[in-house]
Every structure is written in structure tokens, then in C-alpha cells.
Amino acid sequence: MAVKMQRVLVVDDEAHVRILLTEILKMEGFFCYQAANGKEALAFMDEAPADLVLMDIRMPVMSGMDAFRIMRDKWPEVPVIMTTAFAGVDTAVEAMKLGAYNYISKPFNNAEIILTVKRGLEIQSLTREVETLRKVVRTRYSINNIIGKSAGMQEVFKSIGRVAPTNTTVLIQGESGTGKELVAKAIHYNSIRSQGPMVNLNCAAIPEGLLESELFGHEKGSFTGAVNRQKGKFELAAGGTIFLDEISEMSPNLQAKLLRVLQDREFQRVGGMQPILADVRVIAASNKDLSESIREGRFREDLYYRLNVVQISIPPLRERREDIPLLVDHFISRCNEETGKQVQQVSEDAFSQLSGYAWPGNVRELENAVERAVVMGQGGVIMSEDLPVSLQGLNAGAAIPALDIKGGSLKEMMEGVEADILKNALDETGWNRVKTAEKLKMSRKALIYKIEKYGLTPS
Ligand SMILES: Nc1ncnc2c1ncn2[C@@H]1O[C@H](COP(=O)(O)OP(=O)(O)OP(=O)(O)O)[C@@H](O)[C@H]1O
Ligand SMILES: [Mg+2]
CATH class of the missing domain: 1.10.10 (Arc Repressor Mutant, subunit A)
Structure with a gap:
């Protein structure tokens, strides 16, 4: 793909200034067009918005300030750099307060112009990129992408809707593969903290000795191997959400520390003296029943109550089989889109296998089975043979897998x-x-x- 030339609109009432600026920027590989006053500049922008505007403040017909105010509202993502004679710097500063990207004073320093324009464009492209990524993330984790019409899932949706806008701590319980992480993301990306980070920590995946430092960070030299000061997940999640996955696996020692953070809303780095504000929302998840862990003495009851302000329980798939057809459709269309395949149907046999199976791995297992079938399948129909062997032989009426009959009486x-x-x-x-x-x-x-x-x- 050819690199698109970036367009700079140069606005000045004095022709020689426009020509000078255009020459300088052209040599740096920018495409320039010119306008003699604010009104002309707006007309050009209407026709084809520039990537950046370089505009004099004092001009007849329509001043740079007036044109800037309109541009700011109409093209908020386009950086505007004001140019001004030294005497007009106050006005330029004023413009920056109103949102202009920067100003350059006359007489011009070529290097300064080039640098300021380049920086302005860089920031603009980063802003655009972030915006695009945010949109992608928002649609991916919108509640519409969580599929289910069963009563159990309707309850889950209601809870998400209720808790998402708040700062409440949430505990999500459900077997492996039921969608706990999906629900956690939907809550974060539909909350007031959605512009902040979502930081995940799988409590089961980190060795006990490292978990404290992972969570709270450490100061340089606080233990062997702590070569530098490092931020922990609680600090990295500032302004956003921390997702503590498999919380049941947390050691008793750390459970006590986490409890203190939830109570005091502050923590310290390992080896640190200063308190740090815990500006995070906590979402915890567990695929074990925590009340059982409490009974067995492996989970603190007081921590449980702190986490369990709102509980969302996702039922296993086998208890909401009416969701299976919807999920199958959803995964087929997503997989079609990703692979360019055109699967439109599921054969009757395959369908009854999908509906009858117990799905111990829940939605994740179903997702994998459908993806595999879409990729393997021929001719746009998913057949029984395209499904994993664990589902084979589960036809309606023959709900008995191949029997392993041993000899004997x-x-x-x-x-x-x-x-x-x-x-x-x-x-x-x-x-x-x-x-x-x-x-x-x-x-x-x-x-x-x-x-x-x-x-x-x-x-
Ligand atoms: N209701 C649903 N609608 C659409 N996709 C779903 C749904 N539930 C789960 N999935 C998909 O199933 C997969 C597993 O979901 P997720 O990772 O959220 O499960 P989990 O409960 O966190 O599992 P684990 O306990 O193993 O970590 C993901 O790819 C997710 O997108
Ligand atoms: Mg998970």
C-alpha cells in the first residue's frame, strides 16, 4: 500500500508567507494547499479536510481565531497550529487554551515549523488509531456479543446492565468456559472506567512468591532479583478495572493483603513505605464454588463478603440448552467471516448431537467444536462427521455411546x-x-x- 501523502492547509493573508511555508513543507514531503483567510480555509476544509492546518491569527474577512473556533467543532481531530507575529503571542496562547494544538511565532524558524507540524500529525494519527481500537474493543465486548436467551442468561444480562455503570465490586462465578471473562469485559467496557485500562491477573498462574509483587509492585532492591522499581497490577489498573481470575487459588497470606486493600483503598509496593491510592474497580472470578472453599477453610469468609457485593452466576451450558442453537449460529457467522467460508446450515444429525451433548467445557468447548466443523466442513453444511468424536453417536434415540461390552455372564x-x-x-x-x-x-x-x-x- 502506498503511503498516503499528508495534507497541510496553509492559511495566511500574505502571499509570500504562504509560499514560503508551502516550500518548506513540500521539501519535507507534505502536500500543501493554501487559503488567504479564514473563510476560504473553511471552504477548503468542507471540500477535503486537511490532516493539519497552519493558520495565521490576524487576517481580513475572517480571522484565524474565528475560523479556528469553527474548525475545532467541525473537525475536532484535525490539529491546528496558529502562526502569529511576536506581538500576537497572547492571542496564540488564548487559542491554545481553546484547543489549538500549538503556535509558532514569526519570523519563522524552518526547523521549528517542520518539527511542530510533524509532531502534530503524529499525535493526530495516534489519536485516530486509539479511537479506532477503542471502537473495535467496544463492539467486541458490547453486551450484544454475549449470546443467550435462556432465563439464566437473561439474569446475567440484567446484572451486567445494573452493575456496569457503578463502581461496585463484582464476583463472577461459573464453570470453566461459561464466559466469565467475557462478562467481566462487558462490565468494564460499559462502565465509567471504560476509557481506563482493564488489567487481568490469573491468580492460579503465578507462583505464590511472586504474586504479591505482581499485584502491588516492588521497590528496587526489596528482594533478590528486584533490580528496578516496578509497578504492580493494582497500580497499572489505576482509573480502570482489575480482573482477578481464579481468585479461589489465592494463598491465605495474599487473601489477607487483598482484603486490606479493599478495606483501605490503598496499598504499598513490596519494600515500599508510601501508600498508593487503589483507584480501581475489582472484578473477581472463580470456577469453584467459593462458599465451598470457605467451608473447607481455604478461602476467607470476610474477603468473600468484600468481593461478593454483587454476584453474577453464569449457569453451565447443559442447564440452558435453549442457548445452543443461538450460540451455534453466532459462532458459524463469526467463523465464516474470519475464514471466508460460507457455512449456512447444520444437518439434522449434527444438530441433535450439538443439542444433546453435555458440554463439560461449556461455551468454549462448543465454540471450538463449531469452529473446527466450519473449517473441516465441505459444501456449506455442517455434518455429523465434522463434529469432534466426543459428540459422535449421540443421535436422538440412540443416546448411548458405543458400548464397551466385556465378556462374562x-x-x-x-x-x-x-x-x-x-x-x-x-x-x-x-x-x-x-x-x-x-x-x-x-x-x-x-x-x-x-x-x-x-x-x-x-x-
Ligand atoms: N454467552 C456467550 N456468547 C458468546 N460467546 C461466549 C459466551 N460465553 C462464552 N463465550 C465464548 O467462550 C469462550 C470462553 O469464555 P471465557 O473465556 O469468558 O470463559 P471463562 O468462564 O472465563 O472460562 P475459564 O474459567 O476457563 O477461564 C470465549 O471465547 C468466549 O468468547
Ligand atoms: Mg477465564
Whole structure:
């Protein structure tokens, strides 16, 4: 791609000044066009906005100040540099207060002009880039990209809508792959802190000894290896959100420290003396049930209450199967877009497999299965063969995977089959005994008896 020439609009009532400025900038590879007063400049901008404007303050017909005010409102992203005779510097400073990018006083110093214009353009392109990235991020993490019509997901959406605009601490609970991080991002990017950073910390992924320094930073020389002062995640997240993932894995020692930060809203770097303001919103997530961790003595109850100001529980996918078709559609269109494939349909067999499977890896597992099927599939239809083997043989009416019948007496073989059927049905309902018993039209008591008899455990 050819590099686009950057356009500078030079505005001055004196022709020789315009020519001089144009010559200097042309030599630096800029494309220049000229206007003799503010009114002409605005007309040019209407036709084709420049990337940067260099404009005299005092001009007949319409002054640079008046033209600047209009430009600022109409083309806020275009930097304007005011030029002025030395006597007019006060006015130029005034213009800067109103948002002009900079000013240059006459007589001109060529190097200063070139430098100021280049800097102005650099900043402008950075601003544009940041704006574009922000837009991308905002659409990606908008609540519209979280799919689900089930009652459970409707509750999740309601909670997101309610907590996003506040500064409240949020605890997100849900099995692996249910969308905890997605929800955390939706909250951050729809909050008043959305312009600030979102900093993630996976508490399970960092060795215990390093976690404190990761969270709060350290001073130079505070421990062997601390060669420089370093900011921690709490400091890096200032003005934004910190996402503490897998919070259940945090050591007792650190739980105590985190509790103190949440209470006092301040912390210290490791080896530091000064308190630092914790200007962050905390979102924590766990795929373990924290109340169970408390019962087992592995999680502090007081910390739990601090984190659990608002709780969002994302149900496992097997408990909201009505979301599966929507999610499948969503992942197919996204994958089509990314790969240029044109998958439009899912065969009946494949569909009943997708709907019937227990999805222990939840939405992430479904996402991977659909992506794989879109890539592997031929002819625009996802067939049963395109799905992972773990789903194969789960057709409606034949909800029994290939049976592994071992030899022995008929009774032993029958029991083997029975155990397989029970285990499969239990896995499908996520070991919900009531639902499983209903499905197999047997009593719950009989089911529990058989689970014990065959020593069945979740996959
Ligand atoms: N409701 C949903 N709509 C669309 N995509 C979803 C939904 N839920 C999850 N996903 C997608 O599934 C994948 C897993 O989600 P995410 O990483 O947020 O899960 P998680 O709960 O944080 O998992 P883990 O506990 O393993 O960290 C992501 O690619 C995410 O975009
Ligand atoms: Mg996660």
C-alpha cells in the first residue's frame, strides 16, 4: 500500500508567507494547499479536510481565531497550529487554551515549523488509531456479543446492565468456559472506567512468591532479583478495572493483603513505605464454588463478603440448552467471516448431537467444536462427521455411546451396559440426580443405589 501523502492547509493573508511555508513543507514531503483567510480555509476544509492546518491569527474577512473556533467543532481531530507575529503571542496562547494544538511565532524558524507540524500529525494519527481500537474493543465486548436467551442468561444480562455503570465490586462465578471473562469485559467496557485500562491477573498462574509483587509492585532492591522499581497490577489498573481470575487459588497470606486493600483503598509496593491510592474497580472470578472453599477453610469468609457485593452466576451450558442453537449460529457467522467460508446450515444429525451433548467445557468447548466443523466442513453444511468424536453417536434415540461390552455372564454384561447408560445420562445432566432419574423413568432412590453399586463418578 502506498503511503498516503499528508495534507497541510496553509492559511495566511500574505502571499509570500504562504509560499514560503508551502516550500518548506513540500521539501519535507507534505502536500500543501493554501487559503488567504479564514473563510476560504473553511471552504477548503468542507471540500477535503486537511490532516493539519497552519493558520495565521490576524487576517481580513475572517480571522484565524474565528475560523479556528469553527474548525475545532467541525473537525475536532484535525490539529491546528496558529502562526502569529511576536506581538500576537497572547492571542496564540488564548487559542491554545481553546484547543489549538500549538503556535509558532514569526519570523519563522524552518526547523521549528517542520518539527511542530510533524509532531502534530503524529499525535493526530495516534489519536485516530486509539479511537479506532477503542471502537473495535467496544463492539467486541458490547453486551450484544454475549449470546443467550435462556432465563439464566437473561439474569446475567440484567446484572451486567445494573452493575456496569457503578463502581461496585463484582464476583463472577461459573464453570470453566461459561464466559466469565467475557462478562467481566462487558462490565468494564460499559462502565465509567471504560476509557481506563482493564488489567487481568490469573491468580492460579503465578507462583505464590511472586504474586504479591505482581499485584502491588516492588521497590528496587526489596528482594533478590528486584533490580528496578516496578509497578504492580493494582497500580497499572489505576482509573480502570482489575480482573482477578481464579481468585479461589489465592494463598491465605495474599487473601489477607487483598482484603486490606479493599478495606483501605490503598496499598504499598513490596519494600515500599508510601501508600498508593487503589483507584480501581475489582472484578473477581472463580470456577469453584467459593462458599465451598470457605467451608473447607481455604478461602476467607470476610474477603468473600468484600468481593461478593454483587454476584453474577453464569449457569453451565447443559442447564440452558435453549442457548445452543443461538450460540451455534453466532459462532458459524463469526467463523465464516474470519475464514471466508460460507457455512449456512447444520444437518439434522449434527444438530441433535450439538443439542444433546453435555458440554463439560461449556461455551468454549462448543465454540471450538463449531469452529473446527466450519473449517473441516465441505459444501456449506455442517455434518455429523465434522463434529469432534466426543459428540459422535449421540443421535436422538440412540443416546448411548458405543458400548464397551466385556465378556462374562449375561448378567455381568447387562450390568456393564446398565452402568454405561446411567453414567452417560448422569454426565448429560451434569450429575443432576433428579433430572437423570426423570429422564430414565426410574426412582431417585434406585438411581442412587445403582450409582453406589457401580461406583459411578463424573467424567
Ligand atoms: N454467552 C456467550 N456468547 C458468546 N460467546 C461466549 C459466551 N460465553 C462464552 N463465550 C465464548 O467462550 C469462550 C470462553 O469464555 P471465557 O473465556 O469468558 O470463559 P471463562 O468462564 O472465563 O472460562 P475459564 O474459567 O476457563 O477461564 C470465549 O471465547 C468466549 O468468547
Ligand atoms: Mg477465564
